[in-house]
Amino acid sequence: MITRDQLEQLFAVLYPLGGGIAPAGIPGAQLVAAAQLLQGPGKLALRRPAPVPRWLWGVLVECVHNHPPLGHNSRARRSIWYTRAHSDARARDDHHSALSSERTMGNPGRGAGGGWRVDYTAVGHVTADVLADGSRQAGGGAFYSALQAARLGLSTRIITRGVAAEIESLLEPYRSELELELEVLPGTRTTVLETFGQGAQRTQRLLSWAGPIGESVDVDTAILHLAPVARETGPRWRGHAGFVGLTPQGLVRAWASEGTPVTRVPLQEQLLPRRFDAIVISEQERESCAVLIDSPGPVLAVTAAARATTLRLGDGERRTVAVPAIGALRDDLGAGDVFAAAFFVALREGRPAEAAASFANAAAAIRIEGLGASAIGSRAQIDARTSGPE
Numbered sequence: 001m002i003t004r005d006q007l008e009q010l011f012a013v014l015y016p017l018g019g020g021i022a023p024a025g026i027p028g029a030q031l032v033a034a035a036q037l038l039q040g041p042g043k044l045a046l047r048r049p050a051p052v053p054r055w056l057w058g059v060l061v062e063c064v065h066n067h068p069p070l071g072h073n074s075r076a077r078r079s080i081w082y083t084r085a086h087s088d089a090r091a092r093d094d095h096h097s098a099l100s101s102e103r104t105m106g107n108p109g110r111g112a113g114g115g116w117r118v119d120y121t122a123v124g125h126v127t128a129d130v131l132a133d134g135s136r137q138a139g140g141g142a143f144y145s146a147l148q149a150a151r152l153g154l155s156t157r158i159i160t161r162g163v164a165a166e167i168e169s170l171l172e173p174y175r176s177e178l179e180l181e182l183e184v185l186p187g188t189r190t191t192v193l194e195t196f197g198q199g200a201q202r203t204q205r206l207l208s209w210a211g212p213i214g215e216s217v218d219v220d221t222a223i224l225h226l227a228p229v230a231r232e233t234g235p236r237w238r239g240h241a242g243f244v245g246l247t248p249q250g251l252v253r254a255w256a257s258e259g260t261p262v263t264r265v266p267l268q269e270q271l272l273p274r275r276f277d278a279i280v281i282s283e284q285e286r287e288s289c290a291v292l293i294d295s296p297g298p299v300l301a302v303t304a305a306a307r308a309t310t311l312r313l314g315d316g317e318r319r320t321v322a323v324p325a326i327g328a329l330r331d332d333l334g335a336g337d338v339f340a341a342a343f344f345v346a347l348r349e350g351r352p353a354e355a356a357a358s359f360a361n362a363a364a365a366i367r368i369e370g371l372g373a374s375a376i377g378s379r380a381q382i383d384a385r386t387s388g389p390e
Helices: 004-017 028-039 041-045 054-066 084-091 141-151 164-174 248-252 290-294 335-348 353-368 379-385
Strands: 079-082 118-123 127-130 136-139 156-162 180-186 192-196 203-208 218-226 238-246 278-282 299-304 307-312 318-321
Touching (some): 118 141, 118 335, 136 164, 141 156, 141 218, 156 164, 218 335, 238 335, 248 278, 278 290, 278 335, 290 299, 299 335, 307 353, 318 353, 335 353, 353 379
Parallel strands (some): 118 156, 118 218, 156 180, 218 238, 238 278
Antiparallel strands (some): 079 180, 127 136, 192 203, 299 307
8 A cells, every 4th residue: 555645756857857746546457557567678768757766666566566557457366565665665675684695594495595585474363353352453363473573673574364454554554664465365255253351261253264375385484484373274385484383382282163163173284284393382381282392393392371481492401481470461362473583583594492482481571561552562671570590
């Protein structure tokens, strides 16, 4: 989406080039044609009356990339929504990305210099959470984890499914502050969860389901976080990811029909992704995820609210990492997703597992001391609360 001010700047640049764009009611097809003209072979012969702002080139590139030839409508296929901050981020040189530098962990499928399109990609349903008082707010592991990653300073992308306008409206409050790109695969409904209680006492009902995301996912990302809430993610994807994190909570959820309570069932191994480098589960998911805990594999963290986090390291050794003192537990919805995002980022940055868990515990502690997603902390806040081995 482009703001009115951005459209005015776009008009000021494109109109003198003969794009045929009228000041009012700018047709989308003509906008695309002008963008294609600017990006085409003849662009060097064009004379622009003023320098094109860097964010504007990001908008033009997005237009060309996501629109098919004139006369077709790509919006029926998927919706792309992004912030101005994201346009600025796309204009930066690839080697400026924090997670694409040679100072981080290895990048499978990439050269040492990195070159990822985005730092952090979360895949899963962005949900409309209906709370006990009837209010609705954005939810889902993909939302909470992406928001935490963005507040750590990473360029962030969410791939989800649902009704684009509804999801965009749910995320609108966070649009101005983030380097966030939202890709909405089309659906007739958005996933809606009715939520009561906190922690081990939390109960949920699935009021509607947006449908599977499956394997229709293209990524080019330093960190890929598979964050299902209701069995929507598939075991494969297209493209490249330097690090893959999994929060399998949605793979162990089941419901008899829409409107019925959500229950937990044992994890089916065929639902697991083809690759993952770290796993985060909650203590309530221990029994359902026993196949992950009991088998050797990548580092696994089990969160337990205000109690110590348990780590299962790659060699099978167990460690515990203390949670910083919490003043008051006000709201823990999404705290596990916040932990996961901070944990995956810290591991990707090269921190040992215990130090990464300490950083993630601090992030979760900050989240549960406040109300809603606005309580998710910044990197500076988390660093100030981090305790344990470094």
